[in-house]
Amino acid sequence: MSGQSITDRIAAAQHSMTGSAISKAVCKATTHEVSGPKKKHLDYLIHCTNEMNVNVPQLADTLFERTVNSSWVVVFKALITTHHIMMYGNERFIQYLASRNTLFNLNNFLDKGALQGYDMSTFIRRYSRYLNEKALSYRLVAVDFTKMKRGIDGVMRTMNTEKLIKTLPIIQNQLDALLDFQANPNELTNGVINAAFMLLFKDSIRLFAAYNEGVINLLEKYFDMKKNQCKDALDIYKKFLYRMTKLSEFLKVAEQVGIDQGDIPDLTQAPSSLLEALEQHLASLEGKKTKELSADNRANTLSNAVSSLSNTGMSFSSSSSRMDEKEKQQALEEEQARLMPNLTSDLFDLQPAFVPAVQSTPISTASNAWGGHDALGDLLKPTVSVHSQAPVMPPHNGSKLLANDLDSSLANLVGSEPALWGNTRSDMWTQPGEKKLTGGTNWQSKTMSSTTAWSPAPLPPAAPAPMAFPMTTPQVPVYGMVSILGQMGGVPVMTQQPMLYNQPVLRPTNPFTPIPGAQMQFM
Numbered sequence: 001m002s003g004q005s006i007t008d009r010i011a012a013a014q015h016s017m018t019g020s021a022i023s024k025a026v027c028k029a030t031t032h033e034v035s036g037p038k039k040k041h042l043d044y045l046i047h048c049t050n051e052m053n054v055n056v057p058q059l060a061d062t063l064f065e066r067t068v069n070s071s072w073v074v075v076f077k078a079l080i081t082t083h084h085i086m087m088y089g090n091e092r093f094i095q096y097l098a099s100r101n102t103l104f105n106l107n108n109f110l111d112k113g114a115l116q117g118y119d120m121s122t123f124i125r126r127y128s129r130y131l132n133e134k135a136l137s138y139r140l141v142a143v144d145f146t147k148m149k150r151g152i153d154g155v156m157r158t159m160n161t162e163k164l165i166k167t168l169p170i171i172q173n174q175l176d177a178l179l180d181f182q183a184n185p186n187e188l189t190n191g192v193i194n195a196a197f198m199l200l201f202k203d204s205i206r207l208f209a210a211y212n213e214g215v216i217n218l219l220e221k222y223f224d225m226k227k228n229q230c231k232d233a234l235d236i237y238k239k240f241l242y243r244m245t246k247l248s249e250f251l252k253v254a255e256q257v258g259i260d261q262g263d264i265p266d267l268t269q270a271p272s273s274l275l276e277a278l279e280q281h282l283a284s285l286e287g288k289k290t291k292e293l294s295a296d297n298r299a300n301t302l303s304n305a306v307s308s309l310s311n312t313g314m315s316f317s318s319s320s321s322r323m324d325e326k327e328k329q330q331a332l333e334e335e336q337a338r339l340m341p342n343l344t345s346d347l348f349d350l351q352p353a354f355v356p357a358v359q360s361t362p363i364s365t366a367s368n369a370w371g372g373h374d375a376l377g378d379l380l381k382p383t384v385s386v387h388s389q390a391p392v393m394p395p396h397n398g399s400k401l402l403a404n405d406l407d408s409s410l411a412n413l414v415g416s417e418p419a420l421w422g423n424t425r426s427d428m429w430t431q432p433g434e435k436k437l438t439g440g441t442n443w444q445s446k447t448m449s450s451t452t453a454w455s456p457a458p459l460p461p462a463a464p465a466p467m468a469f470p471m472t473t474p475q476v477p478v479y480g481m482v483s484i485l486g487q488m489g490g491v492p493v494m495t496q497q498p499m500l501y502n503q504p505v506l507r508p509t510n511p512f513t514p515i516p517g518a519q520m521q522f523m
Helices: 006-018 021-029 039-049 056-066 072-088 091-099 117-141 161-179 191-222 227-256 272-285 295-359 406-414 482-488
Strands: none
Touching: 021 039, 021 056, 021 072, 039 056, 039 072, 056 072, 056 091, 072 091, 072 117, 072 191, 091 117, 117 161, 117 191, 161 191, 161 227, 191 227, 191 272, 191 295, 227 272, 272 295
């Protein structure tokens, strides 16, 4: 089983359609691919926990839903994703997990349908118990032991006796659940369980560092405690020695699977004489007859034990700090590697992004070719558009309209050859019973006129002069052309009245219908 399954792709597509980016990221992080969750999906989910408008319960519930899957790969990766967010996400996430009555109920989980199902199911059950215990610890003390302040002035070193005795058993239970994972090097055979083991290794370093500091504080206060407190403290110390032995075995496995030797801390146990001194002091408080050490011997024994445990704590703290620095450096390098290709591509894309914008600027448009105003508010003169190709004209019903050929267009629309312009005209405009007009001095146009401000550009020699009669050609304005008749000397034109046309007027296709607006009158 390798790669994303069809089920994973369908689930991711469904979340994309519903617009749930969080559900999609969870689905991507918990695919059937036998490898650890991808870092980009984990980083996105961590980023979501830091956004105040993100529904953290919805994120957690989505992860819980993935643990109901029958595949050990999906369930294991859901647990790893949850653990990763608990470690590096906002504290709101672990707070919500701690507030729930139940978390992962995987004590009976078993995947019988996969090759490694039986072996991996065992580790899934152990891993889920540790995550439950980690959330429970936060619920009891309202702090994550792996993130608390350490050192001489740390939380565990400055805690009072009563609270210390109650807190150390909680750390013990969490560490017991972690060490119960019990994976040997031969069982770390795939990327999924390896990812879980790495998170457990990091938690073990930080958790035992806090545990060790609490024990040092406990030993320093031991000889000043009451009898019941000394009894509890002695029991805690004995369990501490046992867990130190189990932790050393866990660290040996980590060393064998390839974890850097510099990241593995050194364990230095306290001298056995300290345990004898503690037992003798408790026996004396209980009234038993025993050989009690002198004050000087007891102080020397305690000092040696504290020094040994302090060295262990420093080693664990150094390992934890080195791991944190490596994670920060790795995150920085990945961020730089991610930004550099984008920056390079953006620089190369700058020039092509501007070139088409300049080349696509039209030379002239219909508005500036047939009127309108320029930047100073003056009327624009009719000009001829300069194009490599003739503008495309819309088709006309029943006839073929040719661009840039007014004469042929009129001929096709009317159905006859155009007559001479000027003093003569074609009989195609004559209706039965209509008095023919011969032009001359009695012909006047009271409405059609052109402004003196317009100086039409000269037409090509091959094109005939425009006529002053109603035209049926759509989208070919005739206003502003009457002055051409006067220039030709064929028809005297009365004094023009200034009229401004800002937009072209569409003429009706029927030449005999009345023209709205400006109409021709014959006298």
